[in-house]
Amino acid sequence: MILRWVRGVVAVALLGAVAPAGAVVTGSIFGPGTATIPIAVVPVDDQGGARQEAARFAEVLQRDLELSGYFHQLAVGTFPERPPSLGLTAAETDFPAWQLAGAQAVVKGAMRRAGGELVADLHMFDVGSRTEIAVLSRRLQGQSGDVPRMAHRYADRILEHLTGTLGPFDSEIVFTSTRGGGLKSLYGFDFDGGQPRRLTDDGSLTLAPRWHPSGRRILFTSYREHVPRLFDLDLGTGRVRRALQTTAVLLNGAWSPDGSMLLVSRETDGNSDIYLLDRSGKVLRRLTDHWSIDVSPAWAPDGRRFAFCSARAGAPQIYTMNIDGTGLQRVSYRGTYNTSPSWAPVGDRIAYVTREAGFQVVVVGADGTGARTITQGGTNEDPSWAPDGRYLVFSGRRGGRRSLVFTDREGRFQKELTTGRGDDTSPAWSARRE
Amino acid sequence: MKSRTIALVAGLVVVLALMTGCPRRGSTLSDADLDAASRSGGLTEQGLGGLGSGSSSLERAKRGLAPEEDGILRDVHFAYDDHALDGEASSILDDNVAWLRENGQAKVELEGHCDDRGTIEYNLALGARRAKMVKDYLVTNGIAANRVATISYGEELPVCHDESDSCWARNRRVHFVILGQ
Numbered sequence: 039m040i041l042r043w044v045r046g047v048v049a050v051a052l053l054g055a056v057a058p059a060g061a062v063v064t065g066s067i068f069g070p071g072t073a074t075i076p077i078a079v080v081p082v083d084d085q086g087g088a089r090q091e092a093a094r095f096a097e098v099l100q101r102d103l104e105l106s107g108y109f110h111q112l113a114v115g116t117f118p119e120r121p122p123s124l125g126l127t128a129a130e131t132d133f134p135a136w137q138l139a140g141a142q143a144v145v146k147g148a149m150r151r152a153g154g155e156l157v158a159d160l161h162m163f164d165v166g167s168r169t170e171i172a173v174l175s176r177r178l179q180g181q182s183g184d185v186p187r188m189a190h191r192y193a194d195r196i197l198e199h200l201t202g203t204l205g206p207f208d209s210e211i212v213f214t215s216t217r218g219g220g221l222k223s224l225y226g227f228d229f230d231g232g233q234p235r236r237l238t239d240d241g242s243l244t245l246a247p248r249w250h251p252s253g254r255r256i257l258f259t260s261y262r263e264h265v266p267r268l269f270d271l272d273l274g275t276g277r278v279r280r281a282l283q284t285t286a287v288l289l290n291g292a293w294s295p296d297g298s299m300l301l302v303s304r305e306t307d308g309n310s311d312i313y314l315l316d317r318s319g320k321v322l323r324r325l326t327d328h329w330s331i332d333v334s335p336a337w338a339p340d341g342r343r344f345a346f347c348s349a350r351a352g353a354p355q356i357y358t359m360n361i362d363g364t365g366l367q368r369v370s371y372r373g374t375y376n377t378s379p380s381w382a383p384v385g386d387r388i389a390y391v392t393r394e395a396g397f398q399v400v401v402v403g404a405d406g407t408g409a410r411t412i413t414q415g416g417t418n419e420d421p422s423w424a425p426d427g428r429y430l431v432f433s434g435r436r437g438g439r440r441s442l443v444f445t446d447r448e449g450r451f452q453k454e455l456t457t458g459r460g461d462d463t464s465p466a467w468s469a470r471r472e
Numbered sequence: 473m474k475s476r477t478i479a480l481v482a483g484l485v486v487v488l489a490l491m492t493g494c495p496r497r498g499s500t501l502s503d504a505d506l507d508a509a510s511r512s513g514g515l516t517e518q519g520l521g522g523l524g525s526g527s528s529s530l531e532r533a534k535r536g537l538a539p540e541e542d543g544i545l546r547d548v549h550f551a552y553d554d555h556a557l558d559g560e561a562s563s564i565l566d567d568n569v570a571w572l573r574e575n576g577q578a579k580v581e582l583e584g585h586c587d588d589r590g591t592i593e594y595n596l597a598l599g600a601r602r603a604k605m606v607k608d609y610l611v612t613n614g615i616a617a618n619r620v621a622t623i624s625y626g627e628e629l630p631v632c633h634d635e636s637d638s639c640w641a642r643n644r645r646v647h648f649v650i651l652g653q
Contacts (some may be wrong), residue, residue, distance in 0.1 A: 221533055224495040241534050243628055290597045308604020310597040331597040347594055354594055391591050419591050
């Protein structure tokens with residue numbers, strides 16, 4: 039069953055005047071010996087007709103903050119303040135009690151139903167300075183179905199305040215999976231904590247999903263016409279059709295950041311090469327013309343360069359090139375098997391997979407410097423960057439199956455995102471939703 | 473009887489249409505350089521839609537069956553991350569060539585497969601190389617190119633799932649699917 043993906047409108051606004059406020063944490067969060075911040079997310083106060091939604095908001099927010107790796111949650115049982123009658127200003131906040139409870143940051147909010155919409159007012163307090171963090175005083179509005187997105191957007195703002203970069207949680211991950219039995223199909227996953235949603239069900243083999251920059255379509259490879267071809271799924275209507283009118287065998291493809299062009303790996307006569315196409319499928323340029331395997335093109339966010347995997351040096355390595363065909367540069371230098379590049383949307387880094395005691399994820403500067411292996415042991419493949427360039431998702435073999443694993447670009451932690459049957463593979467992380 | 477003839481003719485027309493790849497309106501990946509390349513690929517790009525391919529690994533997988541190993545024509549195997557044919561592979565291929573000579577109407581689809589170590593997209597390309605390597609051997613030994621199609625399934629349709637050298641070796645293969653005769 040193919041589910042439609044309906045998007046609500048989520049409005050976010052700052053409450054009151056924006057006053058300069060000290061950051062909760064200064065300096066880099068990535069320094070050695072950095073501890074996580076103890077945070078209390080107080081149950082959101084239901085001010086009328088919003089009991090379930092208020093609980094859901096808090097649940098999603100807590101999960102995002104936990105996933106982020108910056109926070110650990112304090113237990114509700116220790117909270118000195120709880121609804122009902124929750125004071126939402128600094129004057130009404132019992133900072134000494136929060137300090138005793140071990141909190142460094144406190145989130146308090148209230149939600150009500152108004153004119154068919156839900157309105158949530160959120161506030162965050164810094165216990166050490168006994169002040170409210172003004173930029174995190176926010177009003178979020180939306181329909182019932184938008185509540186998780188409201189929580190994601192607030193979590194993203196908290197991360198922005200903490201680190202200077204918006205968090206990644208208001209986004210989606212599509213991936214392929216055999217969890218429904220049979221061959222791989224497309225599934226979609228968001229951070230709401232629920233089960234992934236099935237997106238395709240055509241009884242054939244589905245591979246290599248990639249987002250269209252609009253966030254409303256997925257490009258993927260399918261064998262539904264017997265040979266690998268590119269197809270386009272409209273998330274709004276659920277309709278699947280050929281992405282290009284061609285009889286060519288295309289192993290995978292990727293949309294440019296502005297949606298005007300595609301990079302594809304085309305297989306002809308046993309050889310795979312990379313082509314640049316316009317969005318109607320017309321060839322703009324053949325980018326590789328080499329007897330070796332050239333595959334897995336990955337756009338740079340500026341739309342002027344791309345990374346790819348080539349075996350031209352005798353074994354697969356990662357290269358970058360300008361889309362005018364100039365500037366070939368090798369990026370991977372360790373090991374004899376480097377594949378599956380993904381270019382970060384922010385921060386000019388490339389993630390790829392290296393064969394080393396299994397398969398590991400490596401993060402390197404786009405100029406080839408600073409390579410760091412961020413997984414240890416086992417089989418870890420298909421890295422895809424979060425929209426903030428700070429986190430990644432990859433497919434890892436864990437306990438006999440492959441699941442989606444969430445980590446940051448330094449590999450400080452790993453959190454399994456999906457559970458269930460079958461194998462979850464080939465994740466693709468969307469841009470932040472607008 | 474007459475309606476059956478009509479059905480047969482209609483079926484043949486469909487087959488012919490699939491085989492010649494009806495050109496589509498609108499701008500396509502059919503600029504001159506690509507078209508020339510694709511024609512030299514024989515049956516590769518049109519594919520044959522799985523007609524008569526009961527032992528196609530994909531068709532079997534759709535029915536919940538594991539891929540076939542060694543049909544009438546035996547599988548050939550490869551070393552890791554390699555597409556070269558060793559002595560044993562050549563020997564098997566010589567037998568397969570002999571059969572194809574004796575059965576001059578038969579067409580085959582060569583499926584290139586990989587073990588599951590290594591990434592999905594690279595393995596798709598590697599499977600294609602392996603299939604092409606075998607096709608080249610057949611053609612060099614006198615089998616007409618238009619009797620041989622190739623397709624890659626990468627690591628997607630393994631015959632076994634163990635994390636072991638012997639299972640991986642079984643998966644690194646080109647499998648012959650006999651189509652129509």
